[in-house]
Amino acid sequence: xxxxxxxxxxxxxxxxxxxxTDAVVMVxxxxxxxxxxxxxxxxxxxxxxxxxxxxxxxxxxxxxxxxVMVGTTQFINAFVQRKHLERVAAVRVxxxxxxxxxxxxxxxxxxxxxxxxxxxxxxxxxxxxxxAYAPLGVEELQQAAHEIRRxxxxxxxxxxxxxxxxxxxxxxxAKVLLSVLPDADITLSSEVGGLGLIDRENAxxxxxxxxxxxxxxxxxxxxxxxxxxxxxxxYLSQNDGTLISTDYATRFPIVTCSAxxxxxxxxxxxxxxxxxxxxIDIGGTTxxxxxxxxxxxxxxxxxxxxxxxxxxxxxxxxxxxxLGGGTLVRFDGDTPRLGPDSVGYQLGERALVFGGSELTTTxxxxxxxxxxxxxxQRVKHIEPRKVDAVLDAIHRKLEDAIDQMKTNSKPVPVIxxxxxxxxxxxxxxxxSEIHRPKHAEVAxxxxxxxxxxxxxxxxxxxxxxLGRDTALEQARQEARSAALAAGAAADSVEVVDVVELPMTxxxxxxxxxxxxxxxxxAAT
Amino acid sequence: xxxVATDQDIQDMARGAVFLGSGGGGDxxxxxxxxxxxxxxxxxxxxxxxxxLPDDAFVISIAGVGAPTVLVEHLVSTNTLLRLLEASQQxxxxxxxxxxxxxIGGANSMFPLALGARAGIPVxxxxxxxxxxxxxxxxxxxxxxxSVCPSVLMDDAGNVVHVQTTTDxxxxxxxxxxxxxxxxxxxxSFYPMSGKQAQQLAVHDTISHTLEIGRRIxxxxxxxxxxxxxxxxxLNRPAEQRHAxxxxxxxxxDVRHETRDGWHWGEALINSGRxxxxxxxxxxxxxxxxxxHEGRTVTLVPDLIAVLDAESAEPLTAEMLxxxxxxxxxxxxxxxxxxxxxxxKVFGPRMFGIDEDFHGVEQLVPERRKRA
Numbered sequence: 054x055x056x057x058x059x060x061x062x063x064x065x066x067x068x069x070x071x072x073x074t075d076a077v078v079m080v081x082x083x084x085x086x087x088x089x090x091x092x093x094x095x096x097x098x099x100x101x102x103x104x105x106x107x108x109x110x111x112x113x114x115x116x117x118x119x120x121v122m123v124g125t126t127q128f129i130n131a132f133v134q135r136k137h138l139e140r141v142a143a144v145r146v147x148x149x150x151x152x153x154x155x156x157x158x159x160x161x162x163x164x165x166x167x168x169x170x171x172x173x174x175x176x177x178x179x180x181x182x183x184x185a186y187a188p189l190g191v192e193e194l195q196q197a198a199h200e201i202r203r204x205x206x207x208x209x210x211x212x213x214x215x216x217x218x219x220x221x222x223x224x225x226x227a228k229v230l231l232s233v234l235p236d237a238d239i240t241l242s243s244e245v246g247g248l249g250l251i252d253r254e255n256a257x258x259x260x261x262x263x264x265x266x267x268x269x270x271x272x273x274x275x276x277x278x279x280x281x282x283x284x285x286x287x288y289l290s291q292n293d294g295t296l297i298s299t300d301y302a303t304r305f306p307i308v309t310c311s312a313x314x315x316x317x318x319x320x321x322x323x324x325x326x327x328x329x330x331x332x333i334d335i336g337g338t339t340x341x342x343x344x345x346x347x348x349x350x351x352x353x354x355x356x357x358x359x360x361x362x363x364x365x366x367x368x369x370x371x372x373x374x375x376l377g378g379g380t381l382v383r384f385d386g387d388t389p390r391l392g393p394d395s396v397g398y399q400l401g402e403r404a405l406v407f408g409g410s411e412l413t414t415t416x417x418x419x420x421x422x423x424x425x426x427x428x429x430q431r432v433k434h435i436e437p438r439k440v441d442a443v444l445d446a447i448h449r450k451l452e453d454a455i456d457q458m459k460t461n462s463k464p465v466p467v468i469x470x471x472x473x474x475x476x477x478x479x480x481x482x483x484x485s486e487i488h489r490p491k492h493a494e495v496a497x498x499x500x501x502x503x504x505x506x507x508x509x510x511x512x513x514x515x516x517x518x519l520g521r522d523t524a525l526e527q528a529r530q531e532a533r534s535a536a537l538a539a540g541a542a543a544d545s546v547e548v549v550d551v552v553e554l555p556m557t558x559x560x561x562x563x564x565x566x567x568x569x570x571x572x573x574x575a576a577t
Numbered sequence: 578x579x580x581v582a583t584d585q586d587i588q589d590m591a592r593g594a595v596f597l598g599s600g601g602g603g604d605x606x607x608x609x610x611x612x613x614x615x616x617x618x619x620x621x622x623x624x625x626x627x628x629x630l631p632d633d634a635f636v637i638s639i640a641g642v643g644a645p646t647v648l649v650e651h652l653v654s655t656n657t658l659l660r661l662l663e664a665s666q667q668x669x670x671x672x673x674x675x676x677x678x679x680x681i682g683g684a685n686s687m688f689p690l691a692l693g694a695r696a697g698i699p700v701x702x703x704x705x706x707x708x709x710x711x712x713x714x715x716x717x718x719x720x721x722x723x724s725v726c727p728s729v730l731m732d733d734a735g736n737v738v739h740v741q742t743t744t745d746x747x748x749x750x751x752x753x754x755x756x757x758x759x760x761x762x763x764x765x766s767f768y769p770m771s772g773k774q775a776q777q778l779a780v781h782d783t784i785s786h787t788l789e790i791g792r793r794i795x796x797x798x799x800x801x802x803x804x805x806x807x808x809x810x811x812l813n814r815p816a817e818q819r820h821a822x823x824x825x826x827x828x829x830x831d832v833r834h835e836t837r838d839g840w841h842w843g844e845a846l847i848n849s850g851r852x853x854x855x856x857x858x859x860x861x862x863x864x865x866x867x868x869x870h871e872g873r874t875v876t877l878v879p880d881l882i883a884v885l886d887a888e889s890a891e892p893l894t895a896e897m898l899x900x901x902x903x904x905x906x907x908x909x910x911x912x913x914x915x916x917x918x919x920x921x922k923v924f925g926p927r928m929f930g931i932d933e934d935f936h937g938v939e940q941l942v943p944e945r946r947k948r949a
Contacts, residue, residue: 147652149657149735151651154653180760186734215650554646
């Protein structure tokens with residue numbers, strides 16, 4: 054995969070994290086300017102601060118920008134913290150099937166308290182071959198819609214049996230609901246997930262709970278850019294590191310939920326030109342470990358939880374440990390204890406070097422001469438013996454996590470990114486070399502700025518009729534064409550993912566094939 | 578007798594059931610959620626040893642029949658299972674005293690537990706194979722004298738079919754054909770047997786085994802120790818004729834899936850990273866059937882092959898294998914009853930088109946490798 058994104062004109066990459074908003078201006082594959090600002094309650098304000106500063110530094114006028122790419126963890130953070138979520142209604146079109154496992158069965162209690170437990174099951178659905186097994190329960194749907202209105206809920210997730218094969222059944226059901234609730238936001242499961250009713254329904258429900266937040270966040274971003282005179286198209290990063298429009302993000306916030314780690318891993322790859330490495334993003338509160346394989350983040354093999362809810366999204370395989378630049382340091386006698394609590398975004402007030410009264414890992418790094426921030430006089434009293442002991446503990450903790458990510462004992466290269474990289478001062482066990490690229494502290498924003506566009510195919514092919522090779526080649530071609538149609542430059546498109554799922558236990562040659570092709574955004 | 582009283586127990590069992598599935602049997606997640614739903618409603622599953630039942634107790638197997646890809650969409654209907662139980666008791670003319678799983682590997686480990694919990698019937702700690710197999714007749718029940726028929730089938734629409742065939746092999750074909758004509762996911766009552774037959778014919782303690790395997794993996798992860806090493810230590814009990822071997826560790830470099838005559842055929846190739854050519858292969862026929870290291874057979878059916886995520890030790894079904902995954906492969910001896918000559922005639926290597934005599938994993942891989 055060619056890492057160089059070569060669009061003409063400067064482009065802006067922004068990463069809106071829970072603590073920091075990072076921004077970079079890039080021209081071709083050069084980072085021209087980079088800034089880090091605190092994230093604000095109104096996301097737009099923090100973005101404006103960061104963008105204003107980075108454009109000043111770069112000497113670029115807002116109207117000169119060719120593209121704006123935004124990565125944000127707002128939506129996933131909101132879901133995980135149960136903040137700004139709206140109440141939702143789950144409508145499942147499946148009876149007489151699936152009554153044994155109603156929607157939201159395994160959801161955490163604290164989440165149900167926020168989004169409610171409004172579940173409706175109605176008649177309808179399809180066999181695997183697309184034949185409907187029961188008529189759509191129109192009257193039940195109308196009754197459900199009236200009840201949903203009485204409950205004051207306006208976001209609904211509709212899931213029907215075998216919706217990936219028969220999306221029209223969900224569309225019909227949505228039409229009935231909209232006839233009673235014309236202003237409802239409806240998420241159809243077929244729009245957010247593949248086969249596997251529960252995981253797909255969960256994804257649709259998570260998405261439904263984020264709809265009003267996504268409207269607010271996206272319009273706040275748009276307004277902020279308009280105020281400072283940015284006229285370039287705005288894109289958001291999605292889970293696989295590729296871009297989506299603001300309209301799409303408003304309707305499908307869930308597809309951005311793991312863009313943060315993806316951007317950080319891809320940004321690290323870009324900055325070092327490396328293809329295979331462990332990427333450690335050391336922030337204020339946590340260190341996130343990702344595995345870079347052939348230029349892309351390694352993805353999880355199995356279904357996984359988002360905020361305690363199982364989905365079947367493919368996400369980067371990230372290990373998080375409680376260790377960052379704001380992690381509190383305490384002593385039992387001479388033995389240091391790290392965290393797990395952190396001063397987080399209050400580092401600038403509470404750490405010793407910034408005039409605060411709490412000893413953090415950053416203070417230790419300053420005392421050891423590894424970082425030149427704040428006032429070194431304020432940590433001069435810490436005995437070198439204790440500094441050494443804390444540094445030992447930090448390195449041991451990182452080494453343990455590196456070991457967990459690895460699959461054999463062979464030493465691997467490590468790329469350190471994120472503001473907390475100053476904590477590392479020594480060689481790490483099991484690591485062949487440590488890279489600290491320039492702009493490591495804004496790797497997320499770089500990852501957003503080099504984002505790609507993708508094309509996907511998810512179809513059933515008849516291997517018996519076509520032969521496996523022909524069928525797969527056909528699927529690859531279709532994915533490539535879809536990437537081109539999405540705006541990719543022709544010479545950059547590459548197939549990065551091929552998954553085959555045969556319809557087993559049935560006497561057919563039908564195989565579900567999923568192919569994803571990606572390429573960089575073509576010059577416009 | 579004990580009850581499955583926590584969600585964590587259920588999750589451990591589901592993980593263990595995938596391990597024993599030897600790649601097949603489907604993802605037990607649907608069954609796991611269904612069982613958790615019973616628990617949440619105050620109905621824990623009760624598990625009894627076969628020896629605790631009276632000899633003349635009446636026992637049946639409840640199982641889902643169909644395609645795993647269909648199960649994850651159609652899920653399961655309580656209405657259907659309760660009607661099936663009712664129809665079965667009427668048909669057999671006896672109240673059911675206990676349920677038994679025919680297949681502990683994968684999804685069918687959970688349905689008897691959930692229905693038992695719902696209907697207040699205990700479930701026997703055992704099954705008919707201690708793993709997963711693609712055919713209805715591939716059980717110790719069938720090999721040692723209890724027929725799959727008469728059996729009762731039901732779909733979610735309420736269609737009922739009674740099946741009586743001359744051999745269990747024919748029952749398999751008939752049930753499969755009925756299943757295909759009813760949307761590829763149905764439920765059935767099979768193997769009506771006495772308490773005494775359950776004691777004599779079952780592979781025992783397999784429900785407890787799923788729980789212990791799942792728990793081992795979880796505890797090792799929680800304590801940051803090597804879950805695969807812990808699991809091998811637990812499984813390897815030569816005194817009880819159970820042997821476990823770590824067969825290979827590497828990255829999946831190709832997975833070929835195809836459908837032959839309605840069954841999932843495939844092959845996974847694994848590379849250790851030391852050279853370019855993949856050194857290890859696993860042949861799949863719904864389940865993992867035979868594992869070869871540089872062409873030499875290291876484990877074959879009915880012994881179990883488990884493919885685990887190399888870091889988390891999460892067991893992976895054949896459908897979950899994909900390019901690029903880092904995996905560890907374990908060979909695990911089947912229960913002694915599964916390795917007898919009579920058993921091998923029904924589910925030995927030759928029944929799957931493999932022209933090799935069965936040899937146990939402990940003969941094929943005599944030395945236990947030390948984990949790095």
